[in-house]
Structures are given as structure tokens and as C-alpha cells.
Amino acid sequence: MAGSGEVANDQDWAQEWWSAVRCAGVPLVLLLLVDWASGHGALWRTALWLALSALLFAVLCPTRISAGPNWLTARRLGREHRIRTDLLISVRCLDGVSPRLLLRDALGGRVEIDPEVLVRNPQLWHRLDEGARKAAAEGMLLCGETALRRLSSRMDRETALGVFRASGLN
Structure with missing residues (x-):
């Protein structure tokens, strides 16, 4: 972590x-x-x-995702989008050819990322989840708790499968 x-x-x-x-x-x-x-x-x-x-x-060219305490950044070919995860107001899952996660904060920031990046990088998920929990606790997160729960369940499933694979129980 x-x-x-x-x-x-x-x-x-x-x-x-x-x-x-x-x-x-x-x-x-x-x-x-x-x-x-x-x-x-x-x-x-x-x-x-x-x-x-x-x-x-x-x-x-892939988007470079970084996260720290209460922020998440997506950089792609000279463009950078940053949000404050502790000020999240909306999290939406966009389905289609390639699923996307659209995150918006109270300051007008908007970031669109591939959920697979979070699945492959649990530390990024941890940073996002940490900030989203703060936003939800303060009543800022108006839309998206269901999407975050689904993503959290998927992360738990992937973590459990990784543990089973590593231990040879799979």
C-alpha cells in the first residue's frame, strides 16, 4: 500500500x-x-x-495515471486533467467498446480513465477509494456510490484471485 x-x-x-x-x-x-x-x-x-x-x-499512446493524497491525474500527449478525490461529486461508468470511468470534482475537474488501470494497480485504487470515502462521508459525492461499490467488489475479487494464484489454490 x-x-x-x-x-x-x-x-x-x-x-x-x-x-x-x-x-x-x-x-x-x-x-x-x-x-x-x-x-x-x-x-x-x-x-x-x-x-x-x-x-x-x-x-x-496510453494515458498516464498518477494519484496521491486526495488527487488523481491523467496525462496524455501534453494534456493533463486533475481532480480532487476528496471533493468528488460524480463517478459514472461509461459502457461501450472500451469501458471508462468518468470522475468529476466540485472544482470542475474531470478525469476519464480505464477501470482496468485501477484493477492492475491496486495502489491507484487505494488512493481513489480513500478520497471517495472522504467525499461520501462529507456528503459531496452525489452520484456514483453504486459504481464505486461495483468497482470495489471487482477489486476484492481480483485480489482474492491473485492470492489464490500465488498460493497455488487456483
Whole structure:
């Protein structure tokens, strides 16, 4: 568990970032090699391949999630969104192709994250839950206690499964 002053980070972010770099870089290199081998290499084509590669990277680049005492931050390609977890007023689960968790605070902050990040990083969940409990106790959390309970149940299930796997009881 994170201590009272420690910052918790997404432990898988660097690996996902390098994966996005590879997924954007490999097609770029292959397209440049094909152009070079065919003799059709031109500056405008190279610029086009670079632009397409940069666009692919922008789409695949993961959001970096960090949390500390009473705050949570999501950074993505130069943009940062921060909320105060102890001032949460809304937590919503957005279902769709990729489920998202939308968090809003009383100061107007808004963060949208993938719930899987919380499942893979229990210390991030602990920071969010700690702040959300404060907000609920103070009557600030107007919408989302059900979503937090469902997420808490999922976290408990994943933790129990991890313990069973580690002990060989699975």
C-alpha cells in the first residue's frame, strides 16, 4: 500500500508506451523500406508516412495515471486533467467498446480513465477509494456510490484471485 504521502503511478504505462512506439514505428520503417527498394522514394511520400505514423502513435499512446493524497491525474500527449478525490461529486461508468470511468470534482475537474488501470494497480485504487470515502462521508459525492461499490467488489475479487494464484489454490 502507498504511504500517506506517496504518489502511486500506473506501473504498466512505460510498457504500453513502448508498445505504441513499436506499433507506429514498424509500419513507418516498412513503408520507407518499400519506397526505397522500389525507387519511388520522394520527400512528400516520406512526410506522408511520418504523418501517418505520428497519427497512429497519437491514437495508441496510453494515458498516464498518477494519484496521491486526495488527487488523481491523467496525462496524455501534453494534456493533463486533475481532480480532487476528496471533493468528488460524480463517478459514472461509461459502457461501450472500451469501458471508462468518468470522475468529476466540485472544482470542475474531470478525469476519464480505464477501470482496468485501477484493477492492475491496486495502489491507484487505494488512493481513489480513500478520497471517495472522504467525499461520501462529507456528503459531496452525489452520484456514483453504486459504481464505486461495483468497482470495489471487482477489486476484492481480483485480489482474492491473485492470492489464490500465488498460493497455488487456483
